[in-house]
Amino acid sequence: MSEYKCTDCGKYKQPDRTKFSPGDTVTFSMTRATGRDTARSMLKTGKIEQIDGDIITVKVARLGAKEVHRSRLYPEDAPGALTYALMGSCKCDFKKVEA
Known part of the structure; x- marks a missing residue:
């Protein structure tokens, strides 16, 4: 998780x-x-099977394949x-672009 934590502000960067x-x-x-x-509400973990634009098919144990938005x-x-x-989310990259 450390690769997602910003060293400047201490907040977390959004994943790509x-x-x-x-x-x-x-x-x-x-x-x-x-x-x-x-x-x-439950947190589920699965493996990506197929990507079709912004809809991604994820295979989840005991639930089968689920279509989830990216x-x-x-x-x-x-x-x-x-x-x-x-x-909160890190906004440092946006500040650097504006400067």
Whole structure:
């Protein structure tokens, strides 16, 4: 996870989702309704089987193949969406471009 942590601001850099390829191990969040007004969110790990534009087919154990949008996937070693929500995302690269 250290490759994702910015040395300047201490926040986490977003992963480059354009570099996904078949065979990569990725994680994503899945939400399932458990009742009329309750839901359960789970973190799933799987391997990329196929890439069709922004829709990526991920094979998940005991669930089979799931189609997931590229923006919802994270490399296995990257922090998840909750970490970015709590800690914030690094914007240092944007600041360097503007300067």
